[in-house]
Amino acid sequence: MAKVTFRTDLCKGCGLCVNACPKGLLAIAADQINAKGYSPAVMTDMEKCIGCAFCATMCPDCIITVEK
């Protein structure tokens, strides 16, 4: 069981983490807007996360923390 946390207010919604996730668990939340005015990336199914940290590796703003 892994845990991924996003510092959502720093997300710029670039979607590189969404593309990097091998399980396809991340998505850009089109119905949300963060403090910067972007639609942030969110985890859709934490149960299936394998904690590979690919999302965090590709995040240009270093807002993702992965625990396992």
Place this chain on the structure above:
Amino acid sequence: MAVVFEKPKSLADVPLHYCPGCPHGIIHRLVAEAIDELGIEGKAIGVAPVGCAVMAYDYFTCDMIEAAHGRAPAIATGIKRCRPENIVFTYQGDGDLASIGMAETVHAAARNENITVIFVNNAIYGMTGGQMAPTSLPGQVTQTSPYGRDVNHCGWPIRVCEMLSTLEGPEFITRVAVNNVKNVNAAKKAIKKAFQNQMEGKGFNLVEVVSACPTNWGMTPQQALQWVESDMLPYYPLGVYKDRTAAKEGK
């Protein structure tokens, strides 16, 4: 639960000013991770360039100094010669290093100054709004080459790693990319080695990181990383171009 991945301590806890999807953030993190892992935060001195990374001094927690356009290797030379106990690195873009700063770069490499140069190549001038750079690809559309770069008129893009590797001086010259997870991990190893070489007093280290500029290329971040793979990497092949220690040991 153990933490598998978190922000490195050498990267300041401030929002980066870069555009969404700009790989500068990834490369900043890789440099900060290398500084953390080698435990040199207290004695590292960075030299920030002119270009998008001009405010890098706000993002690294080690000592930083700002150089005039292209002069970072010259400033780094001065710092390293005065303070050989410190670890000195420059962080430069292609407009800074390969255009106005070409002389400083070539001569620092020829003198084999014991510094580390991180060279971010995104084939365009980012901060000034997307003009053609010395590294822009043939046919690439930019603000100053609206019909595509014409090599008969503007010349051919410069391959910095290949050029510097013909010099006797430099210790370690390599080209890496940050377009996917595998390449990011390889880039981290190369950057760490470039710092390690300096700590061992081996000489000039240059890591060229093939990067992207989604905003000025007019692409989404995903398209930009695909363009790196399909268009940039064939012209700028990845690999180690010079490694004097490995060559000496016959590897």
